[in-house]
Amino acid sequence: MGLRELKRERTRQLISDKAFELFIDHGFGRTTVEQIAAAAEVGPSTLYRYYPTKERLVLEFVEQCLFTALDEMRDGDPGVPLEKALGQLVSRALGDLEAQPARTRAIYELAEDHPSLSAHLADLVWRWRDELAAEIAKRLENRTPLVAALTAAVTIDLIEMVVQTWVDQPGPSPTLAEIATEALSLLANGELPLPCRIEP
Structure with missing residues (x-):
C-alpha cells in the first residue's frame, strides 16, 4: 500500500x-x-x-467482517472440504466481530432503534448470503441450487443468531465461538424442532 x-x-x-x-x-x-x-x-x-450515508458509517465494520471472511474462503484451497471451509468462514467472521466488542454491540443496539439502519443491515446480510450461495454452488456442481441457497442461509442465520444472543446477554457471557459451538451441536444432534412436512 x-x-x-x-x-x-x-x-x-x-x-x-x-x-x-x-x-x-x-x-x-x-x-x-x-x-x-x-x-x-x-x-x-x-x-x-x-x-x-450515515448508515454506511455504521455498517461498514460488519461488511468488512463478513466479506473478509468470504474472500478468504474464495481464495482458499478449493480442495478443503466444504464443511471445513464454512467452519473457517464462520470462525473468521465471528472472531473479527468479537475483536471489537463495543462496536459490535453498539451496531446491533443502534439497528434495533433505527429502522433505516435495520433495513440497511438486512440488505447487507442478504447480499452476503447470495454471494456465499454462489461460492457454495461452484463447489457443489452436482447438487441443486436449493442446496447452496439453504447452506448459505443456515450459515448467515447461524452468525446472526450467535451475535444477537451474545449482544443480548448481560454481564459476562460466553464467547461468540462458544455460542456458535453450542448452536452447531444443537443442529448436528437433531435437537431443534424443524418442520418436517408441508401440508398441501
Whole structure:
C-alpha cells in the first residue's frame, strides 16, 4: 500500500471511529454529518466521499467482517472440504466481530432503534448470503441450487443468531465461538424442532 492509500485508509478509519463515539454519546439520529466531519477534522464533502450515508458509517465494520471472511474462503484451497471451509468462514467472521466488542454491540443496539439502519443491515446480510450461495454452488456442481441457497442461509442465520444472543446477554457471557459451538451441536444432534412436512 502506497503512502497516499495509507493516508486515505487512516482518514477513513478516523472518520468511522469519531462517528461511533458521537453515535454512542448523542445517538444516531441526533448526530449530524457536520458534527462527524468536525470531530474527524475533515470537511463534509470529504466525509461524503468516504461514506455517502450515515448508515454506511455504521455498517461498514460488519461488511468488512463478513466479506473478509468470504474472500478468504474464495481464495482458499478449493480442495478443503466444504464443511471445513464454512467452519473457517464462520470462525473468521465471528472472531473479527468479537475483536471489537463495543462496536459490535453498539451496531446491533443502534439497528434495533433505527429502522433505516435495520433495513440497511438486512440488505447487507442478504447480499452476503447470495454471494456465499454462489461460492457454495461452484463447489457443489452436482447438487441443486436449493442446496447452496439453504447452506448459505443456515450459515448467515447461524452468525446472526450467535451475535444477537451474545449482544443480548448481560454481564459476562460466553464467547461468540462458544455460542456458535453450542448452536452447531444443537443442529448436528437433531435437537431443534424443524418442520418436517408441508401440508398441501
